[in-house]
Amino acid sequence: MEQYIIKKPDSIKKRKRVGIGPSSGHGKTSCRGHKGQKSRSGVSIRPGFEGGQMPLQRRVPKRGFNNVFKKEYQIVNISVFEKLEITEITPEVLEKKGYISDRNKLVKILAKGDCTRAIKITADYFSATAVEKLKKAGGEVILRKKDKPKQTKKKIKK
Numbered sequence: 001m002e003q004y005i006i007k008k009p010d011s012i013k014k015r016k017r018v019g020i021g022p023s024s025g026h027g028k029t030s031c032r033g034h035k036g037q038k039s040r041s042g043v044s045i046r047p048g049f050e051g052g053q054m055p056l057q058r059r060v061p062k063r064g065f066n067n068v069f070k071k072e073y074q075i076v077n078i079s080v081f082e083k084l085e086i087t088e089i090t091p092e093v094l095e096k097k098g099y100i101s102d103r104n105k106l107v108k109i110l111a112k113g114d115c116t117r118a119i120k121i122t123a124d125y126f127s128a129t130a131v132e133k134l135k136k137a138g139g140e141v142i143l144r145k146k147d148k149p150k151q152t153k154k155k156i157k158k
Helices: 079-083 091-097 128-136
Strands: 073-077 106-110 120-123 140-143
Touching: 073 079, 106 120, 106 128, 128 140
Parallel strands: 073 106, 120 140
Antiparallel strands: none
16 A cells, blocks of 8 residues: 555544644634634633624514414324224324324324224324214224323412
């Protein structure tokens, strides 16, 4: 192998030594430039700070409203159950098969497709048409109950 082709890997680098004379290329101002806030010692400027100019995150107009109480459902159609050769379907089964991402989130069953066999399905919500189709095929609909922590009211002494 020719010696001039051999090269050190990029992971092996010497650290930049600044302020060690003009011939190093990192002397005098130590790569900081002349004057200004960033050239001083002990400088720490927070992210997004633009030197007093109105920062971008405040210049951009805000739109809309984010509802903190919004319920997000994972939707599964009845047509999916025909592909599965299982008679009892739960959110755990749907997660294993990859139809939902998280079994602990809300699951809603919708009526797209047909149901030809009796299936026992457990979910949080069902559309009215989905319930009708499942019962027509001889299936069973079970609403999953989420355990909510009980709120206790403190009595105020007068």
